[in-house]
Amino acid sequence: MNEFFIHEGRKTMYIVFLALILIFFITISVLGALDKKKSRGIVLTEKMRCKDYYNSIALLWGAVLVVFILCFIGKISLLDIGFRLISFKYNIWFTVVTLILSGLLFAIISYQTILLLTSAKSREEAKKQIVDGEGAANMLPRTKKEKRLFSFLSFSAGVCEEIIFRGFLMFLLLAIFPDIPIYFIILIPSIIFGIGHLYQGLQGVIKTGVFGALLMCLFLVTDSLLLAIVLHFLADLSSAFLLSEKDIENSKSEIQ
Numbered sequence: 001m002n003e004f005f006i007h008e009g010r011k012t013m014y015i016v017f018l019a020l021i022l023i024f025f026i027t028i029s030v031l032g033a034l035d036k037k038k039s040r041g042i043v044l045t046e047k048m049r050c051k052d053y054y055n056s057i058a059l060l061w062g063a064v065l066v067v068f069i070l071c072f073i074g075k076i077s078l079l080d081i082g083f084r085l086i087s088f089k090y091n092i093w094f095t096v097v098t099l100i101l102s103g104l105l106f107a108i109i110s111y112q113t114i115l116l117l118t119s120a121k122s123r124e125e126a127k128k129q130i131v132d133g134e135g136a137a138n139m140l141p142r143t144k145k146e147k148r149l150f151s152f153l154s155f156s157a158g159v160c161e162e163i164i165f166r167g168f169l170m171f172l173l174l175a176i177f178p179d180i181p182i183y184f185i186i187l188i189p190s191i192i193f194g195i196g197h198l199y200q201g202l203q204g205v206i207k208t209g210v211f212g213a214l215l216m217c218l219f220l221v222t223d224s225l226l227l228a229i230v231l232h233f234l235a236d237l238s239s240a241f242l243l244s245e246k247d248i249e250n251s252k253s254e255i256q
Helices: 002-038 046-073 092-118 120-130 135-139 144-176 182-195 198-222 226-241 245-255
Strands: none
Touching: 002 046, 002 144, 002 182, 002 198, 046 144, 092 198, 092 226, 144 182, 144 198, 144 226, 182 198, 198 226
16 A cells, blocks of 8 residues: 555656646747747847857756756656667667668768868858848857857757656656557657747747657667767757858858
C-alpha cells in the first residue's frame, strides 16, 4: 500500500513537472515571437545581435539548471534522461531508416557548409535571400565576434535543447503514461520543440518540429543523447556560415 502511494505521489509530481515545462516554453515562445515582431524593419547592430545571443545562451542554460533541480527533487538520474553510452536495442528497420535519414541530413549540412565556405556564387545567393531578411534571418551572425558567440549559442542549443526536449520530456511522458505509443513519444516533444521556435514563423515551426522528430528518433534508436546533440549542434552551427562581414559590406556599397 505504501509503495502504491509513493508511486502515485511521484507520478503526480512528474505531471506537475510536465505542466511547468509546457507553461514555461509556451510563454517563452510567445514572448519571443512578439519581440521579433517588434524588431521587424529595424537594422540590428553587432551589439544588439550579441546581446540577443547572450540572452538566449543564459535562457538555455538557465532552463537546463531548472531541469536538473527538478531531476534532483524527483530523484531522476542523468541516466534516466539520456546520458548513456550509445547502444542499438530498437527495431532494426526503424533504426536503419533513422540512421540513414540522420546521415543524409549530416551530409546535406556538410555539403552546404563547404559550398558556403568555398563558393562565391553560393554565398551570393545566400546573401540575396538573407541580407535584407527579417525575423530569424535578421539574427544570423555577420562579424567574427558574432560568429564566435553564435558558435557557443549553437553548442548551447545542441546540449540544452536535447536534454530538455528529448531526454527530460521523454522520461516524463514514459513515467506518466507507461503504455504511451511510440508515435506520441516522438510527436508531443516535437510539437513543443516546434512551438518553442515560434519566432521563426509558421514555416520555421514546422521545419523545426520535423527536425525535432528526427532527433527524437535518433535518441530512441541509439538510447543516448550523444548523436542527437552532435547533429543538433552541427545543424545550428551551419547557419553561422550563411553570411560574412565582407558580404554585408559589399551589399551596403551596392545599395549606396
